[in-house]
Amino acid sequence: MASKKIKNRGVKSLKEVQTVAEGLKFLYRQKLLPLEKYYGFSDFHSPSLEDADFDHKPMILVVGQCSTGKTTFIRYLLEQEYPGSRIGPEPTTDCFTAIMHRDVEGVIPGNALVMDPNKPFRKLNYFGNTFLNRFQCVHFPNQVLESLSIIDTPGILSSTKKRMSRGYDFPAVLRWFAEHVDLIILLCDAHKLELSDEFSRSITALRGYEDKLRVLLNKADMVDSQQLMRVYGALMWSLGKVICTPEVLRVYIGSFWSSPFRTSENRVLFEREEEDLFKEIQNLPRNSALRKLNDLVKRARLVRSHAYIVSFLKEEMPLFRRDNKKRDLIYDLPVIFSRIQQRHQISAGDFPDCANMQERLMNHDFTKFKSRKSKLIAGLDELLTTDIAKLMPLLRQEELVAAEQPGVQGGLLLEMNRGPFLEGNPFYYSGPNGECEELTEEAWVVSKDKPKYDEIFYNLSPQDGKLSGIKAKDWMTSTRLPNSVLSRIWKLSDVDGDGMLDDEEFALASHLIEVKLEGFGLPPKLPADLVPPSKRRRKTSSTENREDCAEA
Ligand SMILES: Nc1ncnc2c1ncn2[C@@H]1O[C@H](COP(=O)(O)OP(=O)(O)OP(=O)(O)O)[C@@H](O)[C@H]1O
Numbered sequence: 001m002a003s004k005k006i007k008n009r010g011v012k013s014l015k016e017v018q019t020v021a022e023g024l025k026f027l028y029r030q031k032l033l034p035l036e037k038y039y040g041f042s043d044f045h046s047p048s049l050e051d052a053d054f055d056h057k058p059m060i061l062v063v064g065q066c067s068t069g070k071t072t073f074i075r076y077l078l079e080q081e082y083p084g085s086r087i088g089p090e091p092t093t094d095c096f097t098a099i100m101h102r103d104v105e106g107v108i109p110g111n112a113l114v115m116d117p118n119k120p121f122r123k124l125n126y127f128g129n130t131f132l133n134r135f136q137c138v139h140f141p142n143q144v145l146e147s148l149s150i151i152d153t154p155g156i157l158s159s160t161k162k163r164m165s166r167g168y169d170f171p172a173v174l175r176w177f178a179e180h181v182d183l184i185i186l187l188c189d190a191h192k193l194e195l196s197d198e199f200s201r202s203i204t205a206l207r208g209y210e211d212k213l214r215v216l217l218n219k220a221d222m223v224d225s226q227q228l229m230r231v232y233g234a235l236m237w238s239l240g241k242v243i244c245t246p247e248v249l250r251v252y253i254g255s256f257w258s259s260p261f262r263t264s265e266n267r268v269l270f271e272r273e274e275e276d277l278f279k280e281i282q283n284l285p286r287n288s289a290l291r292k293l294n295d296l297v298k299r300a301r302l303v304r305s306h307a308y309i310v311s312f313l314k315e316e317m318p319l320f321r322r323d324n325k326k327r328d329l330i331y332d333l334p335v336i337f338s339r340i341q342q343r344h345q346i347s348a349g350d351f352p353d354c355a356n357m358q359e360r361l362m363n364h365d366f367t368k369f370k371s372r373k374s375k376l377i378a379g380l381d382e383l384l385t386t387d388i389a390k391l392m393p394l395l396r397q398e399e400l401v402a403a404e405q406p407g408v409q410g411g412l413l414l415e416m417n418r419g420p421f422l423e424g425n426p427f428y429y430s431g432p433n434g435e436c437e438e439l440t441e442e443a444w445v446v447s448k449d450k451p452k453y454d455e456i457f458y459n460l461s462p463q464d465g466k467l468s469g470i471k472a473k474d475w476m477t478s479t480r481l482p483n484s485v486l487s488r489i490w491k492l493s494d495v496d497g498d499g500m501l502d503d504e505e506f507a508l509a510s511h512l513i514e515v516k517l518e519g520f521g522l523p524p525k526l527p528a529d530l531v532p533p534s535k536r537r538r539k540t541s542s543t544e545n546r547e548d549c550a551e552a
């Protein structure tokens with residue numbers, strides 16, 4: 001789905017805007033940005049927003065401790081390794097990597113990336129050179145990436161690894177990304193759940209964005225059910241200490257890679273979980289406008305509380321003995337917070353983290369703060385009370401249009417709801433019209449093992465030379481490969497799309513399973529030399545006149 005690029009059309013009032021993104025940009029520039037600048041919001045919280053922040057495709061941030069399987073998960077989702085990625089038991093990823101779509105493959109280093117006005121990363125400049133040396137964008141053609149971008153991150157160090165300084169504020173960078181992405185996927189290792197200090201600090205940085213946070217309890221097939229329950233409990237308890245709303249956190253349990261499950265014990269659970277997760281990812285583009293609106297409202301509320309805090313501190317400063325007063329004010333900040341909350345009827349949730357704010361305030365000269373400017377605050381109140389509401393009809397309209405779109409396609413998401421591997425839609429599969437390969441002279445790669453596969457095929461008692469989807473599924477599931485992979489194999493093997501496998505299609509499926517078990521990737525489309533001989537056709541000028549070619 002093409003992302004909508006909204007040009008700055010010189011909109012003068014809210015009535016003129018045609019899209020939600022355009023409206024949000026207009027409101028931001030008119031009513032929020034002046035306030036942010038006036039009260040030095042970016043010195044305390046996050047840099048100001050730019051047009052690219054409202055236009056970009058949905059983004060997913062993948063975070064987690066070292067070796068929890070972040071890069072593996074991304075490869076699984078894309079069905080493709082990204083250029084330069086490394087996977088291994090030792091800490092491997094040391095860069096923040098934005099994985100994006102482009103027709104040509106390439107890498108853009110951080111310093112150049114923050115110069116590009118069309119990418120939403122310009123403000124990362126703020127985190128300095130050490131960070132930029134650890135930031136890059138890799139781009140290549142991939143169907144999933146046509147509708148979303150993914151951010152791979154360096155592993156959060158676990159307690160046993162010696163803590164080394166990163167040279168940049170890792171939690172602050174995470175927080176910046178958390179603010180700008182649509183979904184945060186936090187991976188944890190069910191097999192080795194030891195949560196470190198850096199983990200707690202990083203999770204704290206995600207506070208306020210819990211609505212985007214999903215936890216993946218990965219490698220869950222490596223432990224038995226009883227241990228899994230214990231790990232799940234321990235995880236929720238640890239997260240509960242750092243995140244205020246652990247009960248609403250969605251945890252997906254499974255093993256998110258294309259290798260077979262270690263045991264079949266919880267297979268059905270893992271499969272359902274993965275299906276739910278993939279559905280959520282698939283729907284990201286549909287919910288993108290609403291998410292951007294939500295984020296702007298959240299930001300506006302924080303800006304409002306910031307304005308009250310800063311102007312309060314300014315007004316409290318005396319002419320003399322300022323240092324003492326500043327110290328007292330910082331010490332009293334919790335009390336000041338609640339006084340402002342009561343006086344202006346602002347909910348505590350709109351306020352920044354108090355300890356963080358105290359730390360930041362130390363480095364500021366309070367006399368330089370600005371006092372209250374009622375006009376600016378009134379504009380902001382108007383934004384929150386009436387302007388956003390005016391965008392609602394546009395939002396509904398966009399949601400209706402988006403609901404018609406298929407959502408994210410490609411990679412493992414390609415075959416969602418297809419083949420006999422998902423409930424509710426057991427055999428439906430519309431054949432790939434006109435995708436028959438042209439007749440080639442190439443031999444069928446599967447031929448040499450066909451007798452071996454035939455034996456299994458006939459043992460499964462096919463009817464009229466074909467194996468039903470249910471029977472084929474039972475057999476394919478016994479390989480313990482995840483359903484998402486088997487579903488892809490099904491799609492590739494059921495060449496004529498009749499929801500059944502004949503002997504050749506079965507041999508092809510078995511061949512692909514072996515390929516997968518040996519650790520190779522699946523082709524996105526069946527290559528010519530894999531198409532079963534009886535399914536090979538010659539392309540003629542008239543489609544009706546397709547002539548079946550005899551077996552070689
Ligand atoms: N679902 C899984 N089940 C079992 N092992 C897995 C799973 N996913 C990944 N692994 C293994 O875990 C190790 C770490 O994987 P990977 O490099 O993807 O993790 P990472 O989180 O990206 O690590 P880093 O933080 O170092 O970048 C690899 O050896 C990989 O093969």
Ligand SMILES: [Ca+2]
Binds near residue numbers: 072087092093
């Ligand atoms: Ca990695």
